[in-house]
Amino acid sequence: MESNERRVTYLNAGHTVKSWLLTVDHKRICILYMISITVMFVIGGLMASAIRAELLTPAGDLLSSDTYNKAFTLHGIVMVFFFLIPSIPATMGNFLIPLMIGAKDVAFPKINLLSWYVYLTGATIALVATATGGLDTGWTLYTPYSTAYATTNVVLPATGIFITGFSSILTGFNFIVTIHKMRAPGLTWFRLPLFIWAMYATSLVMVLGTPVVAITILMAILDRCGFGIFDPTAGGDPVLFQHLFWFYSHPAVYIMILPAMGVISEIIPAFTRKKIFGYGFIAASSLAIAIIGFLVWGHHLFTTTQSMYAAVVFSVLTFAVAVPSAVKTFNWAATLYKGSVSFESPMIFALGFMGLFLIGGLTGLFLAILGLDMHVQDTYFVVAHFHYIMVGGAIMGYMGGLHYWWPKISGRIYPELPAKAAALLIFVGFNGTFFPQFIAGYLGMPRRYHYYPPEYQVLNVLSTMGAGILAVGYMLPFFYFMWSLRHGEEAGKNPWGVLGLEWTLDSPPHPHNFHETPIITSEPYDYPEMAREFGEHAGHGTVEAAHV
Amino acid sequence: MSSHPYDPSATVRAYLMVFGALMVFTALTVAAAFVNMGPMNNVVALGIAIAKAAMVMAIFMHVRGSSNLIYFCIFGGLFFLSLMFYFPLIDLFSRNILGVAGK
Amino acid sequence: MSDVAIPAVPESRLQSHFANEQQQYETATFGMWVFLVTEIMFFGGLFTAYLFYRIQYADAFVHASHHLDIVLGTFNTVVLIGSSLTMAMAVHSARMSRSKSIAFWIAATMLLGSIFLGVKAYEYTHKWHEGLFPANFFYSAPDAAQQRIYFSLYFAMTGLHATHMVIGMGIMVIIAWQALKGAYTSRWYTPVEIMGLYWHFVDLVWIFLFPLLYLIGRH
Numbered sequence: 001m002e003s004n005e006r007r008v009t010y011l012n013a014g015h016t017v018k019s020w021l022l023t024v025d026h027k028r029i030c031i032l033y034m035i036s037i038t039v040m041f042v043i044g045g046l047m048a049s050a051i052r053a054e055l056l057t058p059a060g061d062l063l064s065s066d067t068y069n070k071a072f073t074l075h076g077i078v079m080v081f082f083f084l085i086p087s088i089p090a091t092m093g094n095f096l097i098p099l100m101i102g103a104k105d106v107a108f109p110k111i112n113l114l115s116w117y118v119y120l121t122g123a124t125i126a127l128v129a130t131a132t133g134g135l136d137t138g139w140t141l142y143t144p145y146s147t148a149y150a151t152t153n154v155v156l157p158a159t160g161i162f163i164t165g166f167s168s169i170l171t172g173f174n175f176i177v178t179i180h181k182m183r184a185p186g187l188t189w190f191r192l193p194l195f196i197w198a199m200y201a202t203s204l205v206m207v208l209g210t211p212v213v214a215i216t217i218l219m220a221i222l223d224r225c226g227f228g229i230f231d232p233t234a235g236g237d238p239v240l241f242q243h244l245f246w247f248y249s250h251p252a253v254y255i256m257i258l259p260a261m262g263v264i265s266e267i268i269p270a271f272t273r274k275k276i277f278g279y280g281f282i283a284a285s286s287l288a289i290a291i292i293g294f295l296v297w298g299h300h301l302f303t304t305t306q307s308m309y310a311a312v313v314f315s316v317l318t319f320a321v322a323v324p325s326a327v328k329t330f331n332w333a334a335t336l337y338k339g340s341v342s343f344e345s346p347m348i349f350a351l352g353f354m355g356l357f358l359i360g361g362l363t364g365l366f367l368a369i370l371g372l373d374m375h376v377q378d379t380y381f382v383v384a385h386f387h388y389i390m391v392g393g394a395i396m397g398y399m400g401g402l403h404y405w406w407p408k409i410s411g412r413i414y415p416e417l418p419a420k421a422a423a424l425l426i427f428v429g430f431n432g433t434f435f436p437q438f439i440a441g442y443l444g445m446p447r448r449y450h451y452y453p454p455e456y457q458v459l460n461v462l463s464t465m466g467a468g469i470l471a472v473g474y475m476l477p478f479f480y481f482m483w484s485l486r487h488g489e490e491a492g493k494n495p496w497g498v499l500g501l502e503w504t505l506d507s508p509p510h511p512h513n514f515h516e517t518p519i520i521t522s523e524p525y526d527y528p529e530m531a532r533e534f535g536e537h538a539g540h541g542t543v544e545a546a547h548v
Numbered sequence: 549m550s551s552h553p554y555d556p557s558a559t560v561r562a563y564l565m566v567f568g569a570l571m572v573f574t575a576l577t578v579a580a581a582f583v584n585m586g587p588m589n590n591v592v593a594l595g596i597a598i599a600k601a602a603m604v605m606a607i608f609m610h611v612r613g614s615s616n617l618i619y620f621c622i623f624g625g626l627f628f629l630s631l632m633f634y635f636p637l638i639d640l641f642s643r644n645i646l647g648v649a650g651k
Numbered sequence: 652m653s654d655v656a657i658p659a660v661p662e663s664r665l666q667s668h669f670a671n672e673q674q675q676y677e678t679a680t681f682g683m684w685v686f687l688v689t690e691i692m693f694f695g696g697l698f699t700a701y702l703f704y705r706i707q708y709a710d711a712f713v714h715a716s717h718h719l720d721i722v723l724g725t726f727n728t729v730v731l732i733g734s735s736l737t738m739a740m741a742v743h744s745a746r747m748s749r750s751k752s753i754a755f756w757i758a759a760t761m762l763l764g765s766i767f768l769g770v771k772a773y774e775y776t777h778k779w780h781e782g783l784f785p786a787n788f789f790y791s792a793p794d795a796a797q798q799r800i801y802f803s804l805y806f807a808m809t810g811l812h813a814t815h816m817v818i819g820m821g822i823m824v825i826i827a828w829q830a831l832k833g834a835y836t837s838r839w840y841t842p843v844e845i846m847g848l849y850w851h852f853v854d855l856v857w858i859f860l861f862p863l864l865y866l867i868g869r870h
Contacts, residue, residue: 104668173685181678211689215696226786227803234796243636308651309642567736581866593862608739609851625688629695
């Protein structure tokens with residue numbers, strides 16, 4: 001233990017505020033982002049609490065209509081743009097990509113830091129907008145309400161989102177170049193960990209899609225200032241706004257889920273001690289999701305004046321995009337089969353992900369059916385569907401990854417029992433919150449309404465009770481992670497005893513990651529060969545030239 | 549830094565030739581705008597613009613002779629751009645065909 | 652376990668996380684191309700809106716386009732393509748380690764860019780007085796509403812393009828100043844190369860804006 005005190009890590013190399021705020025170390029930037037997005041998650045969560053509290057009773061008695069509209073708008077904007085989109089990429093992506101490819105940092109470290117400041121600028125502007133009156137258009141900013149009729153300040157929050165979009169673009173572009181150009185010798189594309197494939201696909205989406213929402217928001221801001229691009233009284237077409245908005249916002253959901261899937265692809269082989277089933281198919285499916293994901297956005301426009309023919313085309317393509325996701329789910333399940341499964345907390349999150357993502361994905365297919373969508377569009381069915389994917393999927397993936405790599409990031413082991421409790425509470429609370437919403441939506445309860453007919457009250461009360469449990473589940477990790485920083489056992493290089501380049505490094509790693517560039521000579525997840533040497537030599541087999 | 553030996557006079561000559569060609573094409577596109585070719589006007593105008601763009605990319609931006617990765621980057625980006633054009637046009641062109649209000 | 656010493660001063664401009672200068676150069680140029688792809692998608696949104704409305708309101712777009720001065724538009728096109736040539740010469744000078752030439756050609760590029768912007772400012776003022784600025788639209792015609800959509804897109808597209816030019820010219824000042832300090836040689840001239848890519852992209856956008864905005868239905 002004493003030698004560790006003197007060991008230089010990225011955490012103790014430089015204690016000044018300046019060394020953190022002006023860092024170009026990708027690992028420190030991960031921490032900076034982690035703190036920021038946690039703050040935004042709390043804000044988004046408070047909005048969710050306000051919504052669920054209001055919906056306990058059928059009457060609109062807790063919040064006024066206008067305030068309720070602002071609550072769900074802010075909940076959506078904060079959770080989508082300021083939490084989910086950056087979540088895994090800006091934290092675990094930043095931390096792990098150089099480690100997993102044997103690099104000393106990302107390709108453009110200063111641009112990495114810049115992306116955090118851009119994110120902060122956008123987030124601050126959006127929060128200032130909230131404090132000075134808020135926005136009530138819904139996070140989707142549909143015209144012409146947002147451009148011509150809204151009485152709330154649209155320009156300010158829209159500008160905040162516009163600016164944060166550039167943070168996303170900078171992160172994605174950095175990752176693409178890093179993965180192409182900075183891989184260690186011997187690390188061919190098909191020896192990359194699946195997390196890298198997932199991050200690469202995510203970055204493609206970030207780079208190709210985000211500029212489109214940026215320009216669309218800019219056009220909406222211009223319209224708000226008197227231009228007439230989407231003004232129906234001038235012949236403008238609000239559906240054009242929706243086409244352009246969803247051209248990004250649908251692929252955006254893949255920005256949110258692909259990294260989570262990458263995390264699951266890392267956790268499952270680790271806790272089954274087995275080579276992942278169908279590596280090539282999982283890698284290819286990440287790219288397939290990214291590409292086909294750009295072709296389905298019209299399914300958000302089924303109930304608009306989008307033509308029936310376009311709707312049919314989008315419906316078929318939406319069915320197609322489910323296929324690569326299903327491929328992943330089958331392959332994860334096949335990996336579990338006859339594996340040596342252990343149920344540490346990251347694995348519980350991963351298994352929870354598989355179940356919840358399955359439900360979310362299947363209900364997405366229900367929504368892809370034109371006839372059914374006509375009935376359940378803009379009801380709680382849709383709300384439940386996307387929360388199953390974004391919360392049951394993406395956030396479970398985030399939590400799973402956070403638990404799995406926490407020892408590497410912090411150098412400490414968190415207590416396992418509270419972690420298991422948190423995972424179970426989150427799973428139970430999540431289903432309690434959102435499953436009743438499927439039923440309520442199917443029975444016709446519209447979304448974004450703050451008063452509703454009394455027959456929906458039971459389902460809403462169940463949902464709010466579930467939300468309470470979910471909130472407790474989310475609060476627990478904060479406490480035991482913080483506890484672990486002071487009192488947690490020191491993690492060695494490889495506390496889980498698994499394979500992966502990042503597990504050959506110290507926990508926490510040295511600022512420059514590798515003392516010598518590793519040379520990669522084998523496939524990832526090479527577990528059967530490692531089974532004999534499992535134990536004291538675990539994790540060393542894949543890296544020939546790393547010195548300890 | 550590039551893997552090819554650098555030939556200054558050939559490079560400058562290429563730049564000047566491209567500039568000359570761009571001037572010719574600009575004159576051509578302006579002239580063509582005044583000739584009534586029906587729907588071909590659009591085709592000609594875009595065709596000339598694409599030719600100019602290709603020259604700027606190949607010679608001024610050094611794409612000619614660069615790695616496959618750069619080509620992949622450019623054509624990938626253009627592919628996605630075309631998707632963004634294509635699908636809303638499917639919508640636009642197939643509206644009001646069914647005779648059902650709002651579709 | 653011994654700690655690693657602080658890395659030695661990098662040779663030339665090699666940054667510590669790169670293995671060699673070739674990798675660094677390729678990374679920088681590839682990075683710029685990825686950025687240009689994002690710019691293609693950024694402008695692409697406006698082009699999509701343009702395409703959408705041009706098809707719907709073909710006649711109104713023709714009428715609206717006739718308000719634009721084709722002589723000024725052609726002049727600006729020639730000027731901007733000229734500035735692309737001067738920018739290419741700046742990159743060439745960097746490749747030849749000629750510091751003063753770099754600064755000269757960049758200054759020439761900036762001059763041509765300024766002429767372009769000056770003409771655009773003139774055109775904008777003219778449109779404003781004719782009542783064609785969409786936020787202050789008082790031009791009357793049977794298809795005035797649809798012409799307002801055209802002008803919304805005209806000002807948005809050319810305005811965004813002009814903004815990119817201004818940002819580019821701002822960065823050019825820094826590059827020219829660095830060039831005069833002898834920062835760029837044939838061994839390392841990456842910022843000049845990247846500036847060139849950016850400026851040529853700005854030219855590419857105009858190559859498409861010009862026929863789409865100025866040359867519709869002139870016959």
